[in-house]
Amino acid sequence: MDSMTKDTWLYTSTHNAKWAYEGRHNPQFPMCWWINKEIRIFWEKGVPEAVARLIEGACRDRLRECELPGMEFQLWGSHSSVMEQIQRALTNNDEIDDELLADTCLKESWRDESNGGRQHADIIITRHPLINDHASWASASALKGVITFALHSDRIDDHDFLRRVAKHEMAHMLGLMWHCNEHKNVEGYDYNPQCNLHWECSGEHLCLKCRDFIFWWWEQFKYLSSQ
């Protein structure tokens, strides 16, 4: 990837935020999960509640780090509606089709304000591997407001790594769609290989470049929603 200036980097953030805000990716579903600042956490049976709380704590830390206060987390546990959504998103090999799962969350009546629902994001912790991808621990969509965890085998026991993965996915859900190394050369920022936004999640913290991207994405949202 060629180098770019800091201005271009920050312009890309605000430009993408505007694109998401206006729903140009999908006019039927503009990105609005965040309007009530509510994030619901669900987990399958077999996932200890302590793991859900660990993920919540990591996501809260990420929000603090990005100066985005005021999001409320709700622990919903193994609510039947989401367990059904998981069942529908399972393949014959017991893998989770995270794209399909995120789509059903986006369109569910629980989010539909005209139907008595309320906009929110969903964090869903499963015991299944992601479809065709047994290496990834989770996936996230900023546009749909969904994070899916794939905590099969002994993954629920690796708390340190899980914390870093949760912070990483939260950054994706907050609008940072790239990994840090995909834009290594941004003038005005030092490249930090320990940034949490590498695929390997070896570090816990965001580099300034990634943090700024998220910060300015939400500044743009605040501006647009005050218009």
Ligand SMILES: [Zn+2]
């Ligand atoms: Zn970074």
Ligand SMILES: [Zn+2]
């Ligand atoms: Zn990632």
